[in-house]
Amino acid sequence: MRALLTLFLLGHLFCPLRTEALTIVVDFKDPGSTQSSDLAGGIVETFDIAAYGFLEAERPTLYNSILTELRRDFYDIPTMGVNPASVIPDGQQLDIDFVIGDIGSAPSNGDSEYYYVQVGDAVSAPSPNTLGQALGPVVRDSNGNHPFFVANATVLASVFTDNINGLCCLTPSGILSSGDLTASTHAVNGTLAHEIGHLVSLEHMDVAGSITPNGLDPLMGTGAIDLLPQQRLVDREFSFSGFNSEDGGAMLTPISQLVGALGTRAAPAAAVPEPATFALAATGLFGVLLLGRRRRR
Numbered sequence: 019m020r021a022l023l024t025l026f027l028l029g030h031l032f033c034p035l036r037t038e039a040l041t042i043v044v045d046f047k048d049p050g051s052t053q054s055s056d057l058a059g060g061i062v063e064t065f066d067i068a069a070y071g072f073l074e075a076e077r078p079t080l081y082n083s084i085l086t087e088l089r090r091d092f093y094d095i096p097t098m099g100v101n102p103a104s105v106i107p108d109g110q111q112l113d114i115d116f117v118i119g120d121i122g123s124a125p126s127n128g129d130s131e132y133y134y135v136q137v138g139d140a141v142s143a144p145s146p147n148t149l150g151q152a153l154g155p156v157v158r159d160s161n162g163n164h165p166f167f168v169a170n171a172t173v174l175a176s177v178f179t180d181n182i183n184g185l186c187c188l189t190p191s192g193i194l195s196s197g198d199l200t201a202s203t204h205a206v207n208g209t210l211a212h213e214i215g216h217l218v219s220l221e222h223m224d225v226a227g228s229i230t231p232n233g234l235d236p237l238m239g240t241g242a243i244d245l246l247p248q249q250r251l252v253d254r255e256f257s258f259s260g261f262n263s264e265d266g267g268a269m270l271t272p273i274s275q276l277v278g279a280l281g282t283r284a285a286p287a288a289a290v291p292e293p294a295t296f297a298l299a300a301t302g303l304f305g306v307l308l309l310g311r312r313r314r315r
Contacts, residue, residue, distance in 0.1 A: 039113045039114060039115055039129065039131075039280075039283065040114060040115070040129070040131045040132065040133070040157060040158075040280075041114075041115040041116070041117060041125045041127060041129040041131065041132040041133075042114065042115070042116050042117075042132070042133060042134075042135055042214055042217075043117055043118075043119040043120075043121075043125050043132050043133070043134045043135070044084075044085060044088070044116060044117070044118050044119070044134075044135050044137060044210065045118075045119060045120055045121045045134055045135070045136045045137065045173075046065055046077075046081045046084075046118060046137045046138070047062055047063060047064045047065045047136065047137060047138030047139075048064065048065075048077070049064050049074070050064075051063075051064060051120075051138075053141055054121050054136055054173060055142075055173065056136060056151070056152075056153075056173045056174060056175055056176045057153055057156075057168070057172055057173060057174055058151055058152075058153055058176075059142060060136075060140070060142060060143055060144075060151050060176035060178070061140070061141040061142035061143075061176075062136050062137070062138035062139060062140060062141060062176055062177075062178065062179075063138050063139050063141050064138055064139060065137055065138040065139060065179045066139050066179070066180060067080055069180065069183055069195065070179075070183060070194055070195065070197065070202050071194075071195050071196045071197030071198070071202075072197050072202075076197075079199070080199065080202060080203070081118060082118075083199055083202075083203045084137075084203050084206050084207045084210065085116060085117075085118055087203050087204065087207040087211075087253075088116055088207050088210055088211055088214075089116055091207070091211045091237060091254075091255060091256065092111075092112050092114055092116070092211070092256075092276075093111045093112065093285070095111075095112070095231065095255075095256060095273055095276075096231045097109070097110060101231055103229070103231075103258045104231070104258070104273065105273065105274050105277050106273070106277060106282055107282065109284060109285055110282035110283065110284060110285055111282060111283065111284075111285040112276055112277070112280045112281075112282060112283075113280050113281045113282055113283040114218070114280050115127055115129060119134075121134050121136065121173055124171075130170075131170055132170065132171060133157060133168075133170070133171065133172055133173075133174045133217070134171070134172070134173040134174065135152075135173075135174065135175040135176070135177065135210065135213060135214060135217075136173055136175070136176050136177070137176075137177040137179060137206065137210065138177075138178075138179055139178065139179055139180040140176075140178035140180055140181055143176070143178050143181060146181055146184060147181065147185065147241070148178060148181060149177070149178055149181050149182050149185065149209045149241075150175065150176060150177045150178060150209040150210070150212065150213040151175065151176055151213065152174060152175035152176075152213035152214070152216040152217050153166075153168075153174055153175070153216075153217070154215075154216030154217050154218075154219065154220070155216065155217065155218060155219035155220075155279070156168045156174055156217060157174065157217040157218050158217070158218040158219055158279040158280060159219050159279065160219045160275045160278045160279050161278055161279075162278060162279055162280070162281060174217055175213040175214065175216070175217060176213075177206065177209050177210050177213060178209075179206060182194075182205050182206060182209055182250070183195070183205075185241075185247050185250075186201075186205050186247050186248075186250055186251060188247055193251060194251070201251045201252075204250065204251055204252055204253055204254070205250050205251055208237060208250050208254050209250075211237050211254075212237050212238060212240075215237060215238055215256070215272070215276075218276065218279045218280060219275055219276075219278075219279045220238050220256075220270075220272050220275060220276070221238065221262055221264075221265065221270060222238055222239070222240045222242065222243060222262055222264050223236055223238045223239060223240075223243075223257065223260040223261060223262050223270050223272070224239070224243050224244055224260060224261050224262065224263050225239045225243070225244045225245050225249070226244055227260055227261050228257045228259070228260035228261075229257060229258045229259045229260060230254075230255050230256070230257045230258065231255060231258065232255060234252075234253055234254050234255045235249050235252075235254045235255075236254060236255070236256070236257040236260060236272070237254045237255060237256050237257075238256070238257065238260075238270075238272055239254070242264065243262075243263050243264065244263075256272050256273050256276065257270070257271075257272045257273065258271065258272075258273050258274075259271050259272075260272070
């Protein structure tokens with residue numbers, strides 16, 4: 019506790035408000051990769067995708083599916099124009115980036131501030147029921163500060179894929195051993211997004227009473243309160259509001275907190291067809307209509 023307090027004080031002395039985006043590098047542990055440890059002592063090794071029912075050739079497909087879902091969780095939060103409860107301006111998204119990479123290597127997007135989250139089977143975890151762990155809020159607090167003195171390129175969180183599989187396969191279907199891409203994506207990404215949420219200031223919350231944009235279960239839900247294993251197999255999302263029974267029922271506003279922690283930036287514009295494409299489409303439509311008229315005659 020004294021060591022954490024010292025880190026906290028040092029963080030406020032030497033780590034001022036951060037204004038640039040940060041990148042989270044997700045290191046999915048491949049066969050032959052060395053074991054690695056996070057800052058809290060969690061150690062992981064190769065992500066055994068065969069236990070999930072996947073062939074080795076399907077590893078990139080599973081990884082990319084999880085990363086895509088992670089990005090959706092952080093980028094596809096409704097804006098004010100879509101949902102009045104939102105605090106994200108129209109045309110904006112949270113200012114954070116995610117890439118797949120290896121511990122020890124800089125991210126492929128070239129960002130200067132980045133931290134690692136490791137994803138693989140547990141070598142050392144607090145218990146078989148621990149699905150992931152993270153030190154929070156070491157990357158951002160709810161005001162956008164970098165509150166602890168943590169070096170760039172540090173491994174700050176772990177996702178224990180074998181523990182997730184063991185817990186979720188306690189459900190009657192045993193679906194995570196069947197090669198179900200959707201269920202596996204949601205099960206692993208749910209913990210991944212949850213732990214990253216801790217890194218940027220979010221706390222646990224109850225499923226009961228949580229208000230989410232689309233009525234899904236909250237990503238910051240936990241089995242320590244009321245999240246059931248089978249709820250990990252489907253899509254979840256960050257909440258507008260809810261409560262934390264672990265903290266005396268304190269009210270939480272996770273999406274607002276994410277905006278305070280990360281800030282927002284312009285969202286990529288939707289793809290617009292080139293003028294030639296419009297002309298070609300119009301020409302084709304005119305031809306179809308003309309042909310139809312001729313045939314009706």
